[in-house]
Amino acid sequence: MNILLLSIIPILQFVFVYYLFLKPIQKYSFIFRKLFFVLLGISALNGYLYIFFKMTTAYFGIPKWMVMIVLNIFWAMAVLCILIGIRLVLNFVFKIIRRNLSFNLFKPESVILGLFMTALSFYISAVAVSNGFVPPVIKNYSFTVDKLSEENSGLKIIQLSDLHIDGITTKSEIRDIVDRVNEHKPDLVLITGDFVDGKVADLKEITDILFDLDSKYGTYAVPGNHEYYSDYKKWIAYFEKGNIRFLENKNISIKNYAQKNVINLCGITDPTAENYDMTEPSIKDALEGIDNTVPTVFMSHRPKFAVELQELSDLTLCGHTHGGFMPGIDRLVGLLNEGMTHGLYKLGREKVIVSPGTRINTASAFRIFNKPAINIIILESPNTQRKLSSKNYSIYFES
Structure with missing residues (x-):
């Protein structure tokens, strides 16, 4: 049902742009209109490629600059629809104020306004797509x-x-991320899903670099939805051989050098597993047998599970939302993720950190005021905080 609904969007976009943008401006040349049809067609094909096949243009080995051009067209058409919608709302408001249904503050037939909206759409898209690929x-x-x-x-x-x-x-992009992580000498590296978009054979040379992640207690992960799109079992087996251990509805006790438990580390699978007849997420299984005398850190690709953990987990780490893309749109993304899109949230005793993503899915490369991030999290003992406070040291808290 979701696929059917999504498949209608490119068609609605075409109708929306044609009847509310192109058709009212009779002065647009035939060539200009044909060009717009081509742009809308490219946008629709890009959308359908992901909707039906969970693929992007990056799968076909074409240069990055060509992929970014396609993405710019795709998002420019989306932004243009938003601008058309804003124009409709403003005109409607002013019709009511003026009590004149024929009055338009922003005239649909204006060539200058049409060109301005087109230019603005491509500018916003270019900035947002470029931001999607920054370190x-x-x-x-x-x-x-x-x-x-x-x-x-x-x-x-x-x-x-x-x-x-x-x-x-x-390779340089992933090498830079790995080197920056290692520079901070972490005790633990946790990866909350969506490692890859493609096959092991095609991406192995790049993903091998992740095996150089270095930390005291190791690297652990949970799967995201994209692992299921990309031959899940082969990827999990591949990463496990490289000492990136996946917690699929499981937990492990992280022990220090004295073999004392430091924290419980738990993780669950992603709901997409259901579509592939694989193990669905189970919080109950993930928490089974944990040591209740030490803190519990939970990993879930999707933030929505954090709501069920608010009296069970001390810290829950999530991803999936890509930071909500941009202010305003993040509210819509939040509707599917219990209102959580990026940063720190507090639910009962639980603290939830939602990563905006360390990189971004090529299919949705769009960021405005929303940078990709490497999250560094320091956990302090309450006893240590009291001692530091008594000596006038500062305890920082940053989101």
């Missing part, structure tokens, strides 16, 4: 966690998410 920034979080012992205070976790390694990803 990630470092985002720091630090807070106290009940049950964390004083000897383990200062535990440093680095979260990566939504790497979306595909046919246009370069």
Whole structure:
């Protein structure tokens, strides 16, 4: 049903642009109209490629600059529809104010307005698509966690998410991420899904670089929806051989050098598993047998599961939302993710950190005021915080 609804969107977009944008402007030349039909066609094909096959133009080995041109066209048409909608709303409001149904503040037949809207759409799209491919920034979080012992205070976790390694990803991009993680000497590296978009044979040379991630207690992960689109079992087996351990409705006790439990680390699969007859997410199974005397850190690709964990998890790490793309649109994305799209949230005893993604899915490469990120999370013991506070040291908290 979802696929059927999504498949209608490109058709509605075509009708919307033609009847509310192109047709009213009779002065547009025949060539200009034909060009717009081509752009709308490219946009629709790009959409259908992902809707029906979960593929992007990056799968076909074409250069990155060509992929970005297609993405620019796709998003420019989407932005243009939004601008047309804004024009309709404003004209309607002014019709009511003026009590004149024939009055238009922004005339649909204006060539100048039409060209301005077109130019603005492509400008916004170009900026947003370019932002989708910039290197990630470092985002720091630090807070106290009940049950964390004083000897383990200062535990440093680095979260990566939504790497979306595909046919246009370069080795240097992934090498830069791995080197920056290793520079911070983490205790634990956690990856919250959507590693890849493609086959092991095609991407192995790039994904091999992830095996150089270095931390005291190792690298752990949960699957995202895109692992299921990309031959799940082969990818999980491949990553496990490289010492990236997946927690599929499981938990593990992270132990220090004295073999004492530091934290419970839990993870679940993604709901997409149901479509592939694989193990569906189970919070109950993931929490079975945990040590209740130490903190629990939970990994879930989707933020929505955090609501069920608010009295069970001390820290839950998620991804999937890509930060909600841009202000305003993030509210819509939040409707599908319990209102959580990026940054830090507090639910009961639980703190939830939603990564905006360390990279971005080529199919949805669009970011405005929303940078990709590497999250560095410092967990402090309550006892340590009291001691530092008494000595007038500052405890920072950043989202």
